[in-house]
Amino acid sequence: MPDLCTTGERLFKELDDYIDSIGAKPDKLISVLQKAQELFGYLSIEVQQHIADALNIPVSQVYGVVTFYNFFSTKPKGKVQIKVCLGTACYVKGGDRVLERFLEELGTKPEEPTKDGQFSVHPVRCLGACSMAPVVLVGEKDFYGRIKPDMVPRIIEKYREVKER
Ligand code: FES
Structure with a gap:
């Protein structure tokens, strides 16, 4: 059967597997954001919402952390x-x-x-x-x-x- 998974779906799946492996707890937010940025290259609102849902915290909390640390990026960057x-x-x-x-x-x-x-x-x-x-x-x-x-x-x-x- 052909693989119908898009790259984006695969990356979300990989992120979910990572969250499962470290435990979906609010205090893991920084680690999860680092992993997400490594996978996606930057942290779009869609990715931030996904993380908020997975860790059961408000997306505003995720956004607050992303914008506080300058090593996180909300925009795509060049290679x-x-x-x-x-x-x-x-x-x-x-x-x-x-x-x-x-x-x-x-x-x-x-x-x-x-x-x-x-x-x-x-x-x-x-x-x-x-x-x-x-x-x-x-x-x-x-x-x-x-x-x-x-x-x-x-x-x-x-x-x-x-x-x-
Ligand atoms: S001002 Fe220090 S390296 Fe540019």
Whole structure:
């Protein structure tokens, strides 16, 4: 028999299995949200409602936690997330111009994924590397320091998916 499950249904099933495995209790909310974000990439209202129902808590409580912690996201992100520091040290050394160049090259707005879903650009506060200002972090660990706007296209190229010919 063909598998009629959609990807979304499979992800909800996986989330439910996880909730069963740790126990559907309100004090497990953070763990459940982390798992849901790992599975779905972000926490839509539909996912938040599902979690509220599963843990038997109001959706407003779920929403409150999601919006309190900045590692949770309610919007889809690109596969490659580019964080551009706009902390004081980076800002005075041109971080805002670096951010503008990324947005211009990728044809997107802050926090919104590009049309192909490959990238999203996120202005952030101090990344803890002020001596290398202005700083950009690509993904979780690729730091680029002393960035000038004309270096941006080369950085983007490194992370573009290789297109099939
Ligand atoms: S202000 Fe940008 S790394 Fe500190």
